[in-house]
Amino acid sequence: xxxxxxxxxxGAEVMGGAESAARQLAEHLVxxxxxxxxxxxxCALDHITWDNVLPPGDSVFNGVTxxxxxxxxxxxxxxxxxxxxxxxxxxEASLEQARLWLEFNGPVTPDLVEALRHSDAEVIAFYPxxxxxxxxxxxxxxxxxxxxxxxxDEPALYLKVFDATFSGADxxxxxxxxxxxxxxxxxxxxxxxxxxxxxxxxxxxxxxRSGGDVLGIGDRPYVVSVGRxxxxxxxxMLAAFFRTxxxxxxxxxxxxxxxxxxxxxxxxxxxVLTGAVSxxxxxxxxxxxxxSISPSALESxxxxxxxxxELSVPVMVNAACDPTREHCERSGGGLWxxxxxxxxxxxxxxxxxPGLRTRLGRSGHDYVDRYYQWPELISRYARFLTAVRGRYExxxx
Amino acid sequence: MLSDDxxxxxxxxxxxxxxGAARRYLDEVRxxxxxxxxxxxxxxxLPPNLERELDQLFLAHSPLGGRGAxxxxxxxxxxxxxFIDPVVxxxxxxxxxxxxxxxxxxxxxxxxxxxxxxVSEFATAVSRALHVLDAQVTxxxxxxxxxxxxxxxxVDVAWAxxxxxxxxxxxxxxxxxxxxxxxxxxxxxxxxxxALVARGVDAYGVDPVERVPGLEFDPLDLRVENxxxxxxxxxxxxxxxxxxxGVVEGSxxxxxxxxxxxxxxxxxxxxxxxxxxLTPAAWESDDAPVEAxxxxxxxxxxxxxxxxxxxxxxxxxxxxxxxxxxxxxxGRVAPRSP
Numbered sequence: 001x002x003x004x005x006x007x008x009x010x011g012a013e014v015m016g017g018a019e020s021a022a023r024q025l026a027e028h029l030v031x032x033x034x035x036x037x038x039x040x041x042x043c044a045l046d047h048i049t050w051d052n053v054l055p056p057g058d059s060v061f062n063g064v065t066x067x068x069x070x071x072x073x074x075x076x077x078x079x080x081x082x083x084x085x086x087x088x089x090x091x092e093a094s095l096e097q098a099r100l101w102l103e104f105n106g107p108v109t110p111d112l113v114e115a116l117r118h119s120d121a122e123v124i125a126f127y128p129x130x131x132x133x134x135x136x137x138x139x140x141x142x143x144x145x146x147x148x149x150x151x152x153d154e155p156a157l158y159l160k161v162f163d164a165t166f167s168g169a170d171x172x173x174x175x176x177x178x179x180x181x182x183x184x185x186x187x188x189x190x191x192x193x194x195x196x197x198x199x200x201x202x203x204x205x206x207x208x209r210s211g212g213d214v215l216g217i218g219d220r221p222y223v224v225s226v227g228r229x230x231x232x233x234x235x236x237m238l239a240a241f242f243r244t245x246x247x248x249x250x251x252x253x254x255x256x257x258x259x260x261x262x263x264x265x266x267x268x269x270x271x272v273l274t275g276a277v278s279x280x281x282x283x284x285x286x287x288x289x290x291x292s293i294s295p296s297a298l299e300s301x302x303x304x305x306x307x308x309x310e311l312s313v314p315v316m317v318n319a320a321c322d323p324t325r326e327h328c329e330r331s332g333g334g335l336w337x338x339x340x341x342x343x344x345x346x347x348x349x350x351x352x353x354p355g356l357r358t359r360l361g362r363s364g365h366d367y368v369d370r371y372y373q374w375p376e377l378i379s380r381y382a383r384f385l386t387a388v389r390g391r392y393e394x395x396x397x
Numbered sequence: 398m399l400s401d402d403x404x405x406x407x408x409x410x411x412x413x414x415x416x417g418a419a420r421r422y423l424d425e426v427r428x429x430x431x432x433x434x435x436x437x438x439x440x441x442x443l444p445p446n447l448e449r450e451l452d453q454l455f456l457a458h459s460p461l462g463g464r465g466a467x468x469x470x471x472x473x474x475x476x477x478x479x480f481i482d483p484v485v486x487x488x489x490x491x492x493x494x495x496x497x498x499x500x501x502x503x504x505x506x507x508x509x510x511x512x513x514x515x516v517s518e519f520a521t522a523v524s525r526a527l528h529v530l531d532a533q534v535t536x537x538x539x540x541x542x543x544x545x546x547x548x549x550x551x552v553d554v555a556w557a558x559x560x561x562x563x564x565x566x567x568x569x570x571x572x573x574x575x576x577x578x579x580x581x582x583x584x585x586x587x588x589x590x591x592a593l594v595a596r597g598v599d600a601y602g603v604d605p606v607e608r609v610p611g612l613e614f615d616p617l618d619l620r621v622e623n624x625x626x627x628x629x630x631x632x633x634x635x636x637x638x639x640x641x642x643g644v645v646e647g648s649x650x651x652x653x654x655x656x657x658x659x660x661x662x663x664x665x666x667x668x669x670x671x672x673x674x675l676t677p678a679a680w681e682s683d684d685a686p687v688e689a690x691x692x693x694x695x696x697x698x699x700x701x702x703x704x705x706x707x708x709x710x711x712x713x714x715x716x717x718x719x720x721x722x723x724x725x726x727x728g729r730v731a732p733r734s735p
Contacts, residue, residue, distance in 0.1 A: 184630035188633070189632065190631045237454045237458065297458050320460060331416075332416070332420045394576075
């Protein structure tokens with residue numbers, strides 16, 4: 001089967017949930033099912049500016065053929081004013097305003113859209129719903145279209161410009177049941193063929209050092225939060241909560257924020273900012289943590305939660321984030337907090353009770369083992385794509 | 398894929414038990430945590446200003462529609478912002494800047510204080526009104542909860558919901574050769590969807606309860622979803638047929654109307670609504686599903702459906718089962734006018 005992916009950024013350097021997910025699915029389809037996979041993407045690495053930094057043209061990366069197209073414009077300064085105006089009542093914005101929002105947000109890629117018209121892929125997967133290549137590409141595609149929305153409860157989801165994107169899909173692939181409920185509250189697409197897939201967890205690559213050594217804190221116990229250290233990801237909130245926690249609960253416990261830093265986190269003796277680290281260091285740090293915390297309210301899947309469970313580490317998640325909370329509820333592998341009060345009680349309880357940590361970590365591990373192993377997951381996805389193609393051909397016949 | 402391998406089924410069942418135990422344990426721990434949070438909240442061990450500031454930080458990046466986002470949480474944000482401070486900060490990085498700012502502040506303070514006082518008064522009044530509203534809504538919700546009718550349930554009746562049941566043959570015969578999408582709710586373990594797919598029908602199913610492990614649903618497009626929500630999220634005119642079984646018996650009058658209205662809206666011109674139901678007598682009998690005792694609803698008598706579907710613009714007929722315990726209603730939407 002020949003599958004095409006359309007995603008606004010692509011490559012090992014790209015840090016982004018949806019784009020990384022697209023790359024993982026593409027590469028696993030090649031490696032495990034022997035599918036022929038091509039990707040239509042831009043020359044951008046930055047999801048704010050969409051600057052063309054990579055050369056346009058074709059290349060092959062891990063068995064996947066990548067077609068890169070330069071964008072004619074990225075996010076323009078006018079975007080911010082329009083976004084601020086529309087985000088108060090996005091559903092009330094006119095279609096024209098919403099179209100303008102889409103163009104101002106970038107990346108505007110007419111060449112990519114044109115190339116899609118001529119693709120000979122048997123099925124085209126679009127990932128995520130939010131950008132120009134998906135919205136315009138879905139209109140241009142001539143093969144069956146599978147939409148991976150990667151949606152969370154954000155103002156843009158309510159803009160009318162995306163109505164046709166959802167209703168025009170031939171099938172939808174969700175990360176979680178929570179994402180499906182969110183999308184179906186907004187768009188009448190329940191009748192479309194769909195699957196709850198998520199992503200697989202890659203085998204653990206440990207570096208063989210203790211997490212405390214990697215962090216430079218010796219034997220101190222610590223909790224960890226992995227991912228971009230960013231205000232929108234809840235990192236500043238987590239740091240503030242932790243500072244208050246330490247004032248009220250003195251002791252050796254530290255917090256490690258592991259990932260590229262874009263937020264301004266005030267220096268604190270108990271908070272370690274590592275910046276980007278290697279996969280091996282990340283594994284060592286997470287494995288020895290008491291708890292892994294996902295403070296973000298805006299996740300559509302959260303691989304870091306599953307990676308912690310793969311290492312049998314219990315998690316704490318933001319109660320307002322339906323997908324991560326759903327992972328915890330379904331697996332019994334973690335707890336959630338919806339205020340500082342809850343944060344404090346949950347963290348105290350987890351730190352004081354090794355039996356609870358072990359039990360939650362084990363339940364999380366079983367959940368990952370059952371639902372999120374790549375070989376099974378990619379077989380399900382391949383079967384789903386084949387069924388979508390078959391249904392499309394039957395309809396044409 | 399629905400597993401026929403007993404080994405796999407046993408393994409799946411033992412895993413389900415373990416998973417159920419993990420969820421129950423989590424519920425217990427959560428209940429203890431909730432109690433402790435409540436206890437500490439009433440003890441007032443955290444300075445209110447600090448708690449407000451931290452809650453504000455939490456809510457700043459929370460989706461409004463997210464779970465746990467109550468009006469009271471939003472009000473904390475409002476409360477934290479009602480006071481408008483007229484005393485402008487004067488710190489400056491430039492030499493003399495602080496003195497200049499101080500001078501300007503002194504000159505303008507009487508004016509700013511007058512304006513901000515009125516804005517703060519207004520904001521306080523709005524906040525109080527919202528608190529009153531919140532108290533009234535909370536009280537109302539408590540009363541409504543006490544009066545609430547239990548939600549409708551999908552009943553699984555062993556003698557009626559299986560691939561060899563008499564009505565399954567009727568439904569598959571009716572829908573064979575249809576090219577459009579067909580929904581079966583509640584689909585159970587997929588017994589009808591499998592039969593329809595085998596006849597080349599583009600069928601899928603929805604059930605509010607996970608009757609078989611979720612992953613095994615995939616090849617048949619069977620989903621675990623609330624049926625009424627699902628029907629509400631179907632695009633208008635997008636379905637060729639809707640089959641309801643085990644759904645209408647246990648749903649109340651309003652829910653039943655809403656469900657049927659949604660199903661008919663989802664049907665295209667010439668579409669078919671098929672409703673399988675137990676008879677009132679079967680619902681009252683000893684071998685009726687336990688839900689018969691738990692919900693404030695009973696099945697319609699067969700002829701009632703003629704009027705109910707007639708009101709929705711459908712032309713309906715009823716086929717009674719061989720032993721009088723169940724029946725199948727077929728309602729047809731008028732075809733598109735030429």
